[in-house]
Amino acid sequence: QPQHYDVVVVGSGGAGLAAAIQACDEGARVLIVEKMSSIGGNTIKASVGMNAAETRYQKLKGIEDSKELFYQETLKGGHFKNNPVLLREFVEQAPQAIEWLAEHGIELSDITITGGMSIDRTHRPADASAVGGFLISGLVKNVNKRNIDVMLDTSVTQIRYENGAVAGVELLNDENESLVINAKSVVVATGGFSANRDMVVKYRPELDGFVTTNHKGATGSGIAILEAIGAATVDMGEIQIHPTVEQTTSYLISESIRGGGAILVSQAGNRFFNEMETRDKVSAQIIALPEKYAYVVFDEQVRLKNKAADEYIARGFVESAESPRKLADKLGMDYHAFLATLERYNVFVDKQYDEDFGRKTAMRHPLNQGPFYAIRIAPGVHHTMGGVTIDTDTQVLDASKAVLKGAFAAGEVVGGIHGGNRIGGNAVADIIIFGILAGRNAAHNALR
Numbered sequence: 214q215p216q217h218y219d220v221v222v223v224g225s226g227g228a229g230l231a232a233a234i235q236a237c238d239e240g241a242r243v244l245i246v247e248k249m250s251s252i253g254g255n256t257i258k259a260s261v262g263m264n265a266a267e268t269r270y271q272k273l274k275g276i277e278d279s280k281e282l283f284y285q286e287t288l289k290g291g292h293f294k295n296n297p298v299l300l301r302e303f304v305e306q307a308p309q310a311i312e313w314l315a316e317h318g319i320e321l322s323d324i325t326i327t328g329g330m331s332i333d334r335t336h337r338p339a340d341a342s343a344v345g346g347f348l349i350s351g352l353v354k355n356v357n358k359r360n361i362d363v364m365l366d367t368s369v370t371q372i373r374y375e376n377g378a379v380a381g382v383e384l385l386n387d388e389n390e391s392l393v394i395n396a397k398s399v400v401v402a403t404g405g406f407s408a409n410r411d412m413v414v415k416y417r418p419e420l421d422g423f424v425t426t427n428h429k430g431a432t433g434s435g436i437a438i439l440e441a442i443g444a445a446t447v448d449m450g451e452i453q454i455h456p457t458v459e460q461t462t463s464y465l466i467s468e469s470i471r472g473g474g475a476i477l478v479s480q481a482g483n484r485f486f487n488e489m490e491t492r493d494k495v496s497a498q499i500i501a502l503p504e505k506y507a508y509v510v511f512d513e514q515v516r517l518k519n520k521a522a523d524e525y526i527a528r529g530f531v532e533s534a535e536s537p538r539k540l541a542d543k544l545g546m547d548y549h550a551f552l553a554t555l556e557r558y559n560v561f562v563d564k565q566y567d568e569d570f571g572r573k574t575a576m577r578h579p580l581n582q583g584p585f586y587a588i589r590i591a592p593g594v595h596h597t598m599g600g601v602t603i604d605t606d607t608q609v610l611d612a613s614k615a616v617l618k619g620a621f622a623a624g625e626v627v628g629g630i631h632g633g634n635r636i637g638g639n640a641v642a643d644i645i646i647f648g649i650l651a652g653r654n655a656a657h658n659a660l661r
């Protein structure tokens with residue numbers, strides 16, 4: 214006897230949890246299915262924050278911003294390949310999504326900046342080093358409060374699509390038992406495929422051998438499940454490598470460190486690029502260095518304002534020394550070159566004008582207060598911009614842009630919003646904005 218729910222949510226990352234909470238609040242009976250043994254997906258690893266323009270928190274800090282500017286900068290960062298209709302929806306809904314989180318006890322009241330943006334619009338928790346764990350624990354509290362059913366260690370293997378509409382899903386648990394759930398709506402929120410090496414290399418052969426920042430569950434199964442019922446995909450070859458990844462652990466070094474004033478230095482002791490450029494461009498410059506790695510360098514003032522820096526120190530990623538000379542010695546770097554680099558950069562900070570690489574943002578302090586710190590980094594596979602096609606109601610579309618009734622998708626499994634390069638802080642915005650919409654629309658479809 215199959216069980217019945219109104220909405221089955223596939224995946225327990227940020228998109229899935231937001232969808233489940235919203236669907237429940239619309240009156241639907243909701244089941245969350247997660248193939249891993251814990252909740253949180255790749256979202257739990259998100260570091261920098263959530264972008265939004267024209268928010269209450271920006272106003273409190275006197276930051277002037279506009280949705281239009283946010284739209285234009287995201288479009289430019291995405292090489293003008295972004296789906297303009299989805300991007301417009303994204304930008305419009307972002308401040309409401311920040312408020313939705315606040316109403317659910319998840320306040321992102323601190324603000325920083327990421328590469329490719331000209332304004333501080335990346336919202337972060339005030340008292341946590343990273344946004345991901347903070348977000349997931351807040352969302353889980355809301356799931357628990359509502360008694361929403363969660364099945365862990367269970368994969369959705371297939372969507373039942375009968376007579377032109379979703380009828381349910383087929384599940385497989387870790388004891389290899391299969392199970393059928395009847396439901397009129399399914400929200401596929403299974404994330405991206407950065408951890409599926411075969412799939413990454415199929416679309417981008419040159420990425421063979423790169424580490425990935427993603428959790429093991431980022432295998433792209435949701436794309437295959439939706440393709441099996443006729444979904445179309447877009448931008449599958451658009452795969453982002455993140456410039457600053459600690460290579461022995463594949464741990465992401467957050468853009469918030471550069472956003473807080475850090476610079477990038479080569480093994481020769483030189484800056485080599487505008488650190489606040491978009492991820493694709495910064496990554497390309499690191500790969501072009503003879504040694505193919507670089508250092509994130511900062512001083513005590515930057516550390517004091519960045520909780521993430523202390524986390525990296527605790528994890529053993531950071532070399533430190535009282536003086537630049539001693540730090541250079543530890544890194545096997547030419548001391549004269551390194552000191553000249555810092556002195557020159559500090560002059561640019563004073564003038565707020567970077568003569569060498571045109572950095573315009575986050576030149577927050579001169580780097581002149583010991584101790585000095587360095588983290589060795591190189592790029593890693595980080596985000597898959599491609600995925601299934603949806604409309605602005607998060608309904609999954611087939612190749613002729615017809616709606617697959619009852620099938621909704623949100624988060625990294627969806628393609629098109631970020632175009633050819635995702636801006637830091639736009640993934641968390643994506644999963645929350647479209648997760649809420651998917652939950653609402655899936656509930657309405659099931660209860661109609």
Ligand code: ADP
Nearest residue numbers: 224226227228248254255256369404430624625
């Ligand atoms: P997003 O950021 O888009 O919310 P995440 O990567 O954070 O995506 O979360 C996606 C979740 O979906 C992960 O926890 C992953 O393990 C889970 N998942 C992926 N494929 C399946 C599947 N077929 N069945 C159940 N859960 C899945």
